[in-house]
Amino acid sequence: MSARRITRTRLFAATTVALAALSLTACEGDELTGSPAPESSTSASADGNSARPAGGAKGDAGDTGDTGATGSTGSTGSAGSTGNGKAPGSGTGADKSSGGNASAGSGGTDGSDSEVPGACSAADVRITAANAPRPINHLLLTATNTGSKTCALPPYPAARFGEAQAVPPVAESSKPQSLTTLAPGESGYAGVRLSSGDGSGENGYETTALTIPFEDGSIARVKLPSGGVYVDTALTVTYWQTSASNALEY
Template identity: 65%
Template sequence: MSARTTRTRLFAATTVALAALALAACEGDGSDTGASSPSSAAPAGQQSERPAGKESAGGTEADGTKETNGSAGSAASSGSSGSTGASDSGSGGTSASSGASGSSGTSGGSGDEDSDLPGKCSAADVEITATEVPRPLNHLLLTATNTGSKTCMLPQYPAARFGEAQSVPPVAESTKPQSLTGVQPGEAGYAGVLLSAGDGSGENGYRTDTLTIPFEDGSIATVALPTGGVYVDTALTVTYWQADMDAALSH
């Protein structure tokens, strides 16, 4: 074999070896690329999932933020409305207070007006005395003097009970005044009492030394009778309370 042939083969072998190395290098690069591709794909997938998640999370956060902002806006709006409502309520409260004050003032005024009106007399307000009079015959004069500090109104007539009587005497309707008799402090009202029939026509007569007169509030005045008491029978009659003594003795 010649030297030239040997060099040719050696060159060819070297060429093949270089080609093999080049191919191996190419395959290596492809393998690395292939290996790195899954590796790159995995991060890509992860990145794809993560951004998606992030986007989803971001979207959720964004939505949440929006919702939060919306809630905050609603809360702010509600707060604003609440503040306005509170202000309105406050104004209403002020108006209500003013109205209440006005009502109280009106009530107070009515109370003051009512307090100016005379009240009903009671046994604690008046002192009643009984006096025998010569005319008319068999008559007794009752005098009710106001010992209090305010004017008071006497009952229509004295519901006089003599002794142990179970009923009060009738009243003479002809003596009824136009209105109740009021007595100012220190002044008096008068009522007449027909004790018995002057012609002796009365029945069931008896003598007594006690007289009580009840008032509308439940109080009772005890009246001292003349010494020796008085004689009464079925003719016993009283008059309405009068402002004038003569009107009380006219029956």
């Protein structure tokens, strides 16, 4: 009986030792798998060496704020993100710079605009008159710039034939889009209907004198064709044109 008890005791002891060995092996296996302990994970996050989880977005915003606002701390990172990474006052400076460029551009445009030509004077132009081959009873006036600067003719010649007190009417259909301007040496043209071709005009008379006033008060005296001209109530002038053909179409 004592021999059996000894044998059982030894078997129990051996079994206990084997179980202990298995437990130790299992623990060592866990250590070999390299599973991080909670403390080591916390330490890595504290050191900032491992990538931050998605929950660290607030901290990233703080970092952005540090970059955007000079001398600001992470707690004021939202203010830095509003500034979009620019130093305080940089936005204002950009606006001022842009405004300055705009002003300079508009000034350049104004400065680059060509000067508007002044009105012609009787001293600037020489006006001649010639009978037109057609239509009949028409006179062609030619105004040539004899000055040294470009000038603008009046809208139409306010022609006064002889002792006439009234200015003849102007053919509105001959109005150009803008005033006729003359560079030195250039000419403008105006047509004059002297009288009706069918004799329907009234108060007709002959004259050898023609004067054309200008806007500055000066007066050009125009020499008429030899023998003078005959005018009546059909007298009409055109606006100054840039071509003789246009002036004689009306």
